[in-house]
Amino acid sequence: xxxxxxxxxxxxxxxxxxxxxxxxxxxxxxxxxxxxxxxxxxxxxxxxxxxxxxxxxxxxxxxxxxxxxxxxxxxxxxxxxxxxxxxxxxxxxxxxxxxxxxxxxxxxxxxxxxxxxxxxxxxxxxxxxxxxxxxxxxxxxxxxxxxxxxxxxxxxxxxxxxxxxxxxxxxxxxxxxxxxxxxxxxxxxxxxxxxxxxxxxxxxxxxxxxxxxxxxxxxxxxxxxxxxxxxxxxxxxxxxxxxxxxxxxxxxxxxxxxxxxxxxxxxxxxxxxxxxxxxxxxxxxx
Amino acid sequence: xxxxxxxxxxxxxxxxxxxxxxxxxxxxxxxxxxxxxxxxxxxxxxxxxxxxxxxxxxxxxxxxxxxxxxxxxxxxxxxxxxxxxxxxxxxxxxxxxxxxxxxxxxxxxxxxxxxxxxxxxxxxxxxxxxxxxxxxxxxxxxxxxxxxxxxxxxxxxxxxxxxxxxxxxxxxxxxxxxxxxxxxxxxxxxxxxxxxxxxxxxxxxxxxxxxxxxxxxxxxxxxxxxxxxxxxxx
Numbered sequence: 001x002x003x004x005x006x007x008x009x010x011x012x013x014x015x016x017x018x019x020x021x022x023x024x025x026x027x028x029x030x031x032x033x034x035x036x037x038x039x040x041x042x043x044x045x046x047x048x049x050x051x052x053x054x055x056x057x058x059x060x061x062x063x064x065x066x067x068x069x070x071x072x073x074x075x076x077x078x079x080x081x082x083x084x085x086x087x088x089x090x091x092x093x094x095x096x097x098x099x100x101x102x103x104x105x106x107x108x109x110x111x112x113x114x115x116x117x118x119x120x121x122x123x124x125x126x127x128x129x130x131x132x133x134x135x136x137x138x139x140x141x142x143x144x145x146x147x148x149x150x151x152x153x154x155x156x157x158x159x160x161x162x163x164x165x166x167x168x169x170x171x172x173x174x175x176x177x178x179x180x181x182x183x184x185x186x187x188x189x190x191x192x193x194x195x196x197x198x199x200x201x202x203x204x205x206x207x208x209x210x211x212x213x214x215x216x217x218x219x220x221x222x223x224x225x226x227x228x229x230x231x232x233x234x235x236x237x238x239x240x241x242x243x244x245x246x247x248x249x250x251x252x253x254x255x256x257x258x259x260x261x262x263x264x265x266x267x268x269x270x271x272x273x274x275x276x277x278x279x280x281x282x283x284x285x286x
Numbered sequence: 287x288x289x290x291x292x293x294x295x296x297x298x299x300x301x302x303x304x305x306x307x308x309x310x311x312x313x314x315x316x317x318x319x320x321x322x323x324x325x326x327x328x329x330x331x332x333x334x335x336x337x338x339x340x341x342x343x344x345x346x347x348x349x350x351x352x353x354x355x356x357x358x359x360x361x362x363x364x365x366x367x368x369x370x371x372x373x374x375x376x377x378x379x380x381x382x383x384x385x386x387x388x389x390x391x392x393x394x395x396x397x398x399x400x401x402x403x404x405x406x407x408x409x410x411x412x413x414x415x416x417x418x419x420x421x422x423x424x425x426x427x428x429x430x431x432x433x434x435x436x437x438x439x440x441x442x443x444x445x446x447x448x449x450x451x452x453x454x455x456x457x458x459x460x461x462x463x464x465x466x467x468x469x470x471x472x473x474x475x476x477x478x479x480x481x482x483x484x485x486x487x488x489x490x491x492x493x494x495x496x497x498x499x500x501x502x503x504x505x506x507x508x509x510x511x512x513x514x515x516x517x518x519x520x
Contacts, residue, residue: 011492015492044355046495050456059330059361
């Protein structure tokens with residue numbers, strides 16, 4: 001049997017494996033991608049034949065996910081797809097953080113934020129649960145997390161920071177695709193964090209959903225107010241253009257245009273930024 | 287929201303519980319999801335099989351959307367419009383909601399048809415229903431009919447090699463129409479066992495489809511290459 005991650009997204013959709021955001025992204029793309037649409041239609045048609053039905057069971061679920069991703073079931077928080085998974089990962093993440101205290105911020109920890117280092121009042125920690133160990137491996141070998149693992153996040157704001165406390169997280173993967181974490185099309189809620197302690201975020205990401213193998217750079221910010229997804233998109237576009245350029249080691253906020261919507265209200269140290277790198281691997285072998 | 291447990295006086299004239307109606311009007315997500323699940327199949331059936339309609343050109347018939355993507359797109363658009371705040375407020379809770387949704391679905395399809403006609407003007411004499419996007423008209427599209435036949439053959443080949451135990455599962459679920467719970471009971475399986483086996487069957491079918499797609503390409507590739515070479519040598 002073909003590994004799940006080797007199946008085209010159209011087939012994974014037909015198997016009901018894509019979450020709301022990925023389902024919506026795929027279905028929107030099908031309107032302009034004839035080849036993908038043909039693959040998708042064929043896969044769903046096969047499901048209809050298997051079920052001997054004019055409409056396959058999964059079709060109604062897919063549209064429900066698409067509506068949810070589009071915010072049609074808003075305004076309250078959309079239903080989370082993996083509540084049990086999320087709870088266990090976050091509980092484990094919290095336990096790890098409690099047992100270990102504040103994670104080391106530099107040498108020896110591949111999840112250490114890059115960029116401004118100690119100068120920034122925001123720190124970001126990536127937690128990988130590969131499903132094989134008892135809890136998230138904070139010090140995963142060489143900063144890796146397998147694609148069938150789950151990624152969770154913890155952030156810390158230094159007490160000296162008296163600016164914005166609304167946390168935003170997004171990533172850019174090896175394919176240059178933006179990955180929305182907080183907020184995301186499913187869940188517009190953004191948490192405000194308390195300075196002075198590590199806090200796990202209520203967001204866990206199954207990497208097999210929407211992520212490709214390869215480097216994944218994750219950007220975090222503490223802002224005065226929640227940004228729109230468009231503002232995140234614009235920032236990701238600017239960062240994508242800058243990848244590999246000479247100033248790539250500067251704090252990521254310095255790589256955005258001064259008028260970037262994401263930086264609105266960021267004057268006079270009102271915002272804080274961090275970033276971290278991760279290598280998403282195809283298998284669990286480090 | 288248990289609709290069956292409520293007394294009649296707790297029901298709105300449209301048949302919903304008053305709690306559900308209030309939640310719908312307020313845009314409560316759980317209410318909107320419940321209403322989607324109540325009506326999605328009915329609207330899907332209508333979009334799949336088509337409907338008659340009246341226009342300036344007379345009575346026409348929309349043949350239905352056979353393309354899964356087009357059908358889902360229309361279903362999505364229907365509920366997105368129906369659940370807009372203004373549309374929710376406009377629903378009086380007196381008339382049944384199904385016909386209201388069907389009207390929206392009809393308009394979604396006919397509007398899409400009009401847009402297509404504007405882009406690609408059709409010659410005179412073509413029936414009204416042909417002007418609507420995605421009509422289910424395999425007879426008029428030999429290429430698609432051939433693709434459909436090929437798909438049926440591929441799925442049949444897959445089913446022919448399914449193990450007897452899995453065949454019994456397919457019989458219970460999709461021929462006898464049992465729910466997963468009832469099918470599990472009939473087959474002496476745990477519900478989770480049945481779900482896992484059904485999921486694996488679906489995965490195996492799509493893997494088979496993918497493999498056969500490659501084989502199909504391999505079969506036609508030599509003739510395609512020959513045609514290209516002949517064309518290049520002309």
